Amino acid sequence: MVLLALPLIIPACSSCSHVDTDGPNPASPLNHDDPHKPLLISNNHQMESNAMVQKPMEHQTQGNCCGTIVGKGHLAALGEEHSAKKLIRCVDFWLYYTAYFCGATVGLVYSNNLGQIAQSLQQQSQLTMLLAVYSSCSFFGRLLSALPDILHRKVSLARTGWLAAALVPMPMAFFLMWNQQDAITLVAGTALVGLSSGFIFAAAVSVTSELFGPNSVGVNHNILITNIPLGSFLYGQIAAMVYDGNGQKITVMDNSTGIVDTMIVCMGMKCYSTTFFLWACITFLGLASSIVLFIRTKPAYGAAASRSSCKHLHQVSS
Template sequence: MAGQSRKWMILVATIWIQAFTGTNFDFSAYSSELKSVLRISQVQLNYLAVASDLGKVFGWSSGLALMYFPIWTVLFAAAFMGFVGYGVPVADVEHTRIRQCGVQWLVITNFISLPYIVVFLCCLLAGLSICWFNTVCFVLCISNFPANRSLALSLTVSFNGVSAALYTLAYNAINPTSPELYLLLNALIPLVISFTAIIPILRQPPFEPLPPDGVRRDSLMFLILNILAALNGVYLLLFESNSSALTSARLLFGGAILLLILPLCIPGLVIARNWYLRTIHTSFRLEGSGFILVDPDELELHKGMLAHEANRESYQLLTDDVVPNPVKTIAVEEGDADESSCCKKLITRGQLELLGIEHSLWQLLSRADFWFYYVAYFCGGTIGLVYSNNLGQIAQSLGQSSNTTTLVTLYSSFSFFGRLLSATPDYIRAKVYFARTGWLAIALLPTPIALFLLASSGTASALQVGTALMGLSSGFIFAAAVSITSELFGPNSVGVNHNILITNIPIGSLIYGFLAALVYDSHGTTGIKSMTDSVVCMGRGCYHMTFVWWGCLSVLGLGSSLVLFIRTRKAYQRFEQARISSNIDS
């Protein structure tokens, strides 16, 4: 009983860590000020955004650290990397006291002057700290919720998307006239949260296998947590715009913190589980989770059934005469017989037959499915991330500088909802089953719609709608990526393989950001010059061609995701039929 309660405490601690460590999402809130102080061009500012994303290239180092050090050590290493990247204690001799001043904060307030390369390295270190925080959270979720790890991961990762909205509320509650305050909060809050979360992490319970009813009971708890998370997102979305007054901002920030504390009631619900089993769970049954990480027992059964079918010289799915199928399967019809050989090769060559097969590095890189997946991510979620990095300059160019924090919160909130929606397949799989790669294709659809909308209109409403769609799409992709990687290329290799996949983020950040910066600076002659000689472009032309190019590339990503779906849907169908047959036999 105590062990079950402690694992939920760990989940709450993981939620807190994720909610306050997505510090890269508020870059656009202070980027214009940073650009002005450093007297740099838009291209150089883009390199600072790239530096933060470049930390993901070294994300493998967190896994290596976990092999030799306890998890709490890695957690505090991440916290101190972020503290150094955003802030270090500096003695203020004039006031004879110690001030907590961020490295970037010291630069942006003109307290000190640092070379551009040093600021670049600080951004790199801050970005790396986020990867280390994420790795700690992934390990905690997987080790404490092996049967429902999909729901645990999708829930906790979703809170990473709301970080910018929480920091905006904190900023408005303290000093809404100081953009550099974001950097100071980025330095201090993750460190404070790490100290808060260390107690449940140190008291981590030993692994206890759950019976089937225990798995379903945990699924119900996750449903309650998802409802609380949705309330949190709605709260931030509706009330952030009303936080202009200092008193109301403080009250709203207190309300957001209260909503983050509410999940602490879950350990109490675990203790009262018998009441829940008698009243709610008997009338509302949830199937076990299977979205992000493939259950090893189900995979073994799946492979055995396929071997049996192979002996009969066929990989045909079970028919309705043999096994009644209560699941509705959505699939694309087979191509016509006269389909061109080129298209047939594209769809069938090297096609996956089984889910969950472990892939080594060489096998991963030599598989076509990985590269379709890579392109889909590169031309989808990564564009959304680069868009958020440029949101400050986009708003400024359209004369919406005063609404920058509102737009940051809008992107953050809808990214949060997108991440929450990534758990939807778990809850509807008993009614409608759809391949995970198909959900990826659907999630990519809002991105080209948003970008072409932004290219065609420069109004405030178009900017808000486009920002919301970009956040929704990229949030879903970020949360679902771990699931798809583990299912297609093996759950045991997901740490290495997923880090290889997300190398597209710094590459895309560099290419897309550089493209946007070139277009921006090229229109600077039609804009104005700031007092620091930094080019400030005004008008729709500053980002019009950027939106067009990004939109065309996102269409390419959508096409790549559709090809990936068609290539992998049979493997998903076989896996689901094996799961259904197992449930019927038991």
Template sequence: MDEQSRKWMVLVSSTWIQAFTGTNIDFSSYSSNLKSVMEISQLQLNYLAVASDMGKLFGWCSGIFLLHSPLWIVLFIAAFMGLFGYGLQWLVIIRVISLPYFAVFLLCLLAGCSICWFNTICYVLCIKNFPDNRPLALAFSISFNGVSAALYNLIADSIQSGNYTLYLLLNAIIPLIISLISVLPIILHQPSNIQPLSSQAIRRDSLIFLFLNVLAVITGLYLLILDQIETTSSIARALLAGAIILLLLPLFTPWIIQTSSIGRGSPSSFNLIDMGNFDVHKELIETNEGINDGFLLEEKKEGCCDCVVEKDQLVMLGDEHSSKRLLSRTDFWLYYVSYFCGGTVGLVYSNNIGQIAQSLGYGTSTTSVVALYSACSFFGRLLSATPDILRDKMYFSRTGWLAMSIVPLPFAFLILIISGSKVVLCVATAIVGLSSGFVFAAAVSVTSELFGPNSAGVNHNLLITNIPMGSVMLGLLAAVVYDANIQGSSFLKAMFVGVETSMVCMGRGCYTMTFVVWGLLSMLGILSSWLLFVRTKHVYHLVERKRSSFIFY
């Protein structure tokens, strides 16, 4: 098997890792049970969700390990961290062992750290193996992290439907199994000096990515639609078998394209990423004597922009930024706020889906709502490849796409404030999933383009430090508002048999003020991302003009 074939096996392996390691997204499925077993308040439960997100504070550790250790060793370190973190929580929730609250907090932190390590591994795999098609590879791989909840729902239902404590056991074991399956192609393919691809190879890779994205859409629709169906264990097993087949199909797609006539046709008949784009990409980001080449801004246009827009603007894409230089740039902080008010708000919402659904009287539908968020997050991540797919037909800078992806968020929180119906809950959850999913996936490429690809590992970990910070601040707000409304919902709680009345808030008031604050923050995110777009669009447009000159001349 040649190097080009092995790199596709590595990409598919990264999608499997992503698909089965997004274990933090099913927290809402078992959070109510954990809360009841440990007899803790909503505020204390929120801190456990925060602990999982705080694992991202230690993402830089995985980068350091990858510099000094083989990738497969880092993969198994992540797997065993998850096994230990989730496994002991499972023993707590089934009452086999009893641990103090602080110990469970540390276990959640360890489990969250494992997720961050898995993500870093997948980023490195895509960046090393697909330097020419990096955004497409990243979008495809990262998108599968969004189907984790739906896959875990199917697995849990196929074993014992309605047993929510089972999720913790699955979270502990399945990532280790997937690591064992995925490690062989990772070990066999160690790219060292990847040569530039020919125009025919670029066209073939473009076709492969097109077909892979079609398969990804089919997989997402399959999991989204069928996961909403009430099933028995036998039916769930059949649906799970279908999902596994869909996850295996990308393994054969590159071979089919390479051996078929469509992979050997005229180079001009189809083109997503052409040779001109590749040349421009190389000229932008390849290192030359320690400094990345880029297209300097030839001329600064005069206009009516105020100092906020003009001050300290980027003059080229792909320029490497050290941590110190990054933290001194206005563009980074606009980007930081945009990510906080877009992706992080969506993540905090997903952590609270279980309590939101329960407070509105839809506690039995929690797993379906979580799966809906997961599936829509998957499609949002997949849509982050849109700027590259539509580049020749409709060019728009990636920061502009980022700004547009946050626009629907205020609407989602507005309709949740207005109505507490199940339809509104599902629609709002879908919007939040799509919007935040796009932000999560697009951010890796945006970080690489604005602040340098070689520094992306460190710089992106600096960016996502806002996730644990947001979990603390926004999650704390949600928990305080929730607990403050418990006393006022006694009558509603009494109507729900089997609900622990001392710990549960019922009614729309439990989250109304929280939705107001989240909605206002998302509007701030729109403003911040729009300013980032205005400040960076000139360098994107200059690069596009240079790319066009390569194509036509």
């Protein structure tokens, strides 16, 4: 438990070292339109963008039964700096944290248990191929995380929308493996989990920078990834409890030392069927959280895109 708490020490110390964290930090929206322009723009543009964003958000949340969740405490503009104390009070951060905790971290735990999963399903001969499939798909998922930057002129989708889209294959894969556990399904599910988790791992830094400020991205991202050891412990315990509950104790003796050891071995679909179902439900929760995050941050991305378009038209006309 002490090791699980260690990732929280550095962000906590950093937040304590800043005495001005209670006040609002200067925010500078990001400029993604022109690579030759500075990444941050002036505070005058920020004030204008804040006014542009707040009005549509107020209009959207009126008469909406989910307005408290979707509209309250939304981001005023992209790139607004968040200190550690301000970050942990931000609703959008916890939606983002939940999406990561219930998404990519589950995929990481799945890869750690892939050897035992293959053994219990009597697919030991396919273990090397399964590991290769997961590694390859995770790599291609990381490459696909560049699509928001490549297609930002053609596809007007917020980066949080891409994050939500990347989480869609995860619950599908686990529901598929829960329903049918043969060699083909295991390979297909492993590929989907690898693609999804790889995309999220690579895109997370950019999302953190855009939502909570580029200057604080180091500390803020370290706070975000505290979910990895916590999730690994929790999801690993779930898998271990289901495995041990369905396994049988066998006694093994080492001929060289004469030491007798007892171990639990589980074979068949029952070993991970319940685990796959629970992981599917957890990743579905992560998907729902990412969708809410996308809805809440969409006006901020829209305001940034409109501002970039106006600047581009002004440059063309001049």
